[in-house]
Amino acid sequence: METDYAIIGGGVVGLSVAWGLLKRGRTVTVLDGEDGSFRASRGNFGLVWVQSKGMKQPRYARWSQQSAAAWADFAAELSDATGREMGLRQDGGYDLHFSEETLAKTVSEYEGLKEKLGGDYPFEVLGSNALRREEPNIGPSVVGAILHHQDGHTNPLKLLQALAEDVRRLGGHVINGKQVTGVDKTDLFRLTCADGTEVRARKTVLSAGLGAMVLGPAMGFKAPIRPQRGQVLITEKMPKIINRPSLVARQVDEGGIQIGATNEEVDFDDTVTQSALARLAADAVTAYPILARAQLVRSWGALRILSPDGLPIYQESPVMPGAYLVTCHSGVTLSAAHARFLPDWLEGNPDAPDLEVFSEARFS
Amino acid sequence: MFDLIVIGAGPAGLAGARTAAGKGLTVLVLDEQPRPGGQIYRDVERAAPLRGDILGKDYTAGLDLARGLDHAKITHVPAATVWQIEAGTNVFYTQDGVAREARGKRLLLATGALERPMPIPGWTLPGVMGAGAAQILLKQSGIVPERAVLAGAGPLLYLVAAQMVRMGAPPLALVETQTRSDFLRALKHLPGALAGWRYLLKGAGMLSELRRAGIPRYTGATRLRVEGGVQAEALSFRAGGTDRRLEAETVLLHHGVVPHVQAARSIGIPHRWHAGQNCFVPERGAGGRTVVETVYIAGDGAGIGGAKAAALAGRLAALHIAADLGALPETDRDREAAPLQAGLTAELAARPFLDAAYPPFAEALSPDDATIICRCEEVTAGDIRRYAGMGCLGPNQTKAFGRPGMGPCQGRYCGLSVTALLSEAHGAPPDATGYYRIRPPIKPVTLGELAALSKPKGKSE
Amino acid sequence: MKPAFRSTTLPGPTVRVTFEDEVLYLPDGENLAAAMLAAGIGVFRETPVSGAPRGPFCMMGACFDCLVEIDGTTRQACLTPVSDGLEIRKPRGPRDV
Numbered sequence: 001m002e003t004d005y006a007i008i009g010g011g012v013v014g015l016s017v018a019w020g021l022l023k024r025g026r027t028v029t030v031l032d033g034e035d036g037s038f039r040a041s042r043g044n045f046g047l048v049w050v051q052s053k054g055m056k057q058p059r060y061a062r063w064s065q066q067s068a069a070a071w072a073d074f075a076a077e078l079s080d081a082t083g084r085e086m087g088l089r090q091d092g093g094y095d096l097h098f099s100e101e102t103l104a105k106t107v108s109e110y111e112g113l114k115e116k117l118g119g120d121y122p123f124e125v126l127g128s129n130a131l132r133r134e135e136p137n138i139g140p141s142v143v144g145a146i147l148h149h150q151d152g153h154t155n156p157l158k159l160l161q162a163l164a165e166d167v168r169r170l171g172g173h174v175i176n177g178k179q180v181t182g183v184d185k186t187d188l189f190r191l192t193c194a195d196g197t198e199v200r201a202r203k204t205v206l207s208a209g210l211g212a213m214v215l216g217p218a219m220g221f222k223a224p225i226r227p228q229r230g231q232v233l234i235t236e237k238m239p240k241i242i243n244r245p246s247l248v249a250r251q252v253d254e255g256g257i258q259i260g261a262t263n264e265e266v267d268f269d270d271t272v273t274q275s276a277l278a279r280l281a282a283d284a285v286t287a288y289p290i291l292a293r294a295q296l297v298r299s300w301g302a303l304r305i306l307s308p309d310g311l312p313i314y315q316e317s318p319v320m321p322g323a324y325l326v327t328c329h330s331g332v333t334l335s336a337a338h339a340r341f342l343p344d345w346l347e348g349n350p351d352a353p354d355l356e357v358f359s360e361a362r363f364s
Numbered sequence: 365m366f367d368l369i370v371i372g373a374g375p376a377g378l379a380g381a382r383t384a385a386g387k388g389l390t391v392l393v394l395d396e397q398p399r400p401g402g403q404i405y406r407d408v409e410r411a412a413p414l415r416g417d418i419l420g421k422d423y424t425a426g427l428d429l430a431r432g433l434d435h436a437k438i439t440h441v442p443a444a445t446v447w448q449i450e451a452g453t454n455v456f457y458t459q460d461g462v463a464r465e466a467r468g469k470r471l472l473l474a475t476g477a478l479e480r481p482m483p484i485p486g487w488t489l490p491g492v493m494g495a496g497a498a499q500i501l502l503k504q505s506g507i508v509p510e511r512a513v514l515a516g517a518g519p520l521l522y523l524v525a526a527q528m529v530r531m532g533a534p535p536l537a538l539v540e541t542q543t544r545s546d547f548l549r550a551l552k553h554l555p556g557a558l559a560g561w562r563y564l565l566k567g568a569g570m571l572s573e574l575r576r577a578g579i580p581r582y583t584g585a586t587r588l589r590v591e592g593g594v595q596a597e598a599l600s601f602r603a604g605g606t607d608r609r610l611e612a613e614t615v616l617l618h619h620g621v622v623p624h625v626q627a628a629r630s631i632g633i634p635h636r637w638h639a640g641q642n643c644f645v646p647e648r649g650a651g652g653r654t655v656v657e658t659v660y661i662a663g664d665g666a667g668i669g670g671a672k673a674a675a676l677a678g679r680l681a682a683l684h685i686a687a688d689l690g691a692l693p694e695t696d697r698d699r700e701a702a703p704l705q706a707g708l709t710a711e712l713a714a715r716p717f718l719d720a721a722y723p724p725f726a727e728a729l730s731p732d733d734a735t736i737i738c739r740c741e742e743v744t745a746g747d748i749r750r751y752a753g754m755g756c757l758g759p760n761q762t763k764a765f766g767r768p769g770m771g772p773c774q775g776r777y778c779g780l781s782v783t784a785l786l787s788e789a790h791g792a793p794p795d796a797t798g799y800y801r802i803r804p805p806i807k808p809v810t811l812g813e814l815a816a817l818s819k820p821k822g823k824s825e
Numbered sequence: 826m827k828p829a830f831r832s833t834t835l836p837g838p839t840v841r842v843t844f845e846d847e848v849l850y851l852p853d854g855e856n857l858a859a860a861m862l863a864a865g866i867g868v869f870r871e872t873p874v875s876g877a878p879r880g881p882f883c884m885m886g887a888c889f890d891c892l893v894e895i896d897g898t899t900r901q902a903c904l905t906p907v908s909d910g911l912e913i914r915k916p917r918g919p920r921d922v
Contacts, residue, residue, distance in 0.1 A: 291812075491880065492882070
């Protein structure tokens, strides 16, 4: 089996990149893992989020903005092709605050970033009364919120489903249940799987989430990534309670209230803990007291893929040119960028985005 | 901290609790129902005086077990909904709108069985329920359906029909899906079954009771479908080469029971496919001990065996738990366990024959595309087949493609169907296909109840 | 139209409840789902996904088809005892504005 691109990992990152490459006429084979693998793409929060990103690296804030700006068009194209709605809403999102001090501090940080971005960072501060007009169910402990107009949310599972369908429709070859155990390169890349399957490709993209911890170094990358657990709750389907999403809670298109998330350094443990569930519930009820009577029906834990500074890593292998590491923890937000802009970088096109700040050179 | 927490007050839990208390262990029994008995002895203390003669001695036998909770070392918490189990020893539950935590040195899961899901067209209409559900209505509340048809396969159909006859509301018909060849295939298990001759005799007795009452029986039925607009109006089917339609407001479905695995799976107890019983059963060792060191499992939740077997298994588990905690010397444990084990073997003797003679309804294991499989999220069999075609190998991936298993029942009534459909689509055995990953809450809990358990801000985890 | 279910016991003390504002007198302490069925109520709710009618299916707290809303909380009727003054409603879901 020979292909232009072999993509290791069929989650939201791998499928977005595959889709973009297929649209440029490349042949693509995606090697996807097992039903029981960690699969961060199934466990994420679904935000298409700009605020709070890149506070120390404006280039990341800008990359997130570019992706958010491209999202609606990307979603529309996927919808037209597959007949599925992504459930995308980009009406803005909140950073909720429970004290005037933290609110003021964050506002000043945002002002600093806004300056570095040449003024393109549209946010406003809502005091508690203004917030209550926008969110009638917000609780009295919330002193205010920062509303960022470029934030939004989507249904990440519908995105995955649409990508999976359209990648196949565009002629992408997706093979499931494959664990890549070896990659070597002569003039072509040869990927070998645990079950003996072999794929040959001109170029390879490693977008295997935590799988890159093992495969990355074998392919010449530093891949200094680690798992970080996020636990998330979801309630029964409810009438409309929350209008705009925040990191505390969002109401998904199907009606449940999704509440998140923790940030725990617990290695490869995606179980949920009672203490975290209780704390997440308490924070949600503080923010939206009406949720006290809502029934929790599901919880999950998923492992984020984190680099040391939390930024994506886009790197070509120094020992195997033509092999690329693509990893991030905001796979949903960056899905549009990975589909629309990253392929130019993979192809080495002149109008490719400048992604130097995301290379592994920053890890000494 | 209790020595033992028992989850479930059916025969396994009741017997286990009493035996453990008898060995000096402090026992907490948590049960979701307001009164003990589980499902098979549902509300037995209240109902036996009222309806015991109709329900039979097999039911009233539960009275002793229920009364066994009255022991100084047993604390019984009824109407307690367990929603999370952590570290094999900590149990979180809600009672009366308040969430609580209990700790036990050992846990005994005795969560019993569920009816095997039987997805046929129209099965989600109001008026369609499990035969077991109708029996619960009868046992606990003394209410009977007036115009009901029983459909499916298994001795429970005969028992429910007989009880309905005795209550003056005979069913309109029994529409049975097992065939003559099922019976002939089952005969190879007959020698073993004869050791369970009491069951066979009981079955024969019920069948003649139904014959005397003039209840029509159809066997080898296929193409079962429930018809109706807003509620069930009729059951149509094909039997004896003829298409038939029976008008009925209530359609009672049953094709076997399967272990209720939510609690066990939520704490990571591995399960294996049991081909004869067509379901997953938990892996367990001597005395029902599981791979989670402090957790034991007994009763129908460990594998279908019926009420008497469940009580024996509960007692066996309690003996092992008592020995494990140093309250019973191992030699005593083994001596007391021996007759219980022999009894258990005898109780289970007829099962292979019954399982083979009354297999699950094949069409319900592989329904028409338009049939709903996941009742909560209204996902159809055709949807699952489509996901399989898109590369979905296992049930957890189906959650990324559609939403099966994501509703409040958490896959209790679709899990086996989804596994069966994916296995069929990929030609893979159920063990390879797998089952839903089950996480807490294993029953819903309100955010307010959950929040009340959180440590105040500022305290460390 | 005769109710689909008939009670075979002598009626004990009843209490006043409402279901979707309709007044019912149900046996005190009885299983709520059973009592509603005996009172002739077959449809307990409409599903949040498609608005399809549903009623009790398993009677043992496993299927969640008997969900009702009492005091702002969604509960399983088959795990709820009848008590005086219950105001029972169909659960409100995302299809309700």
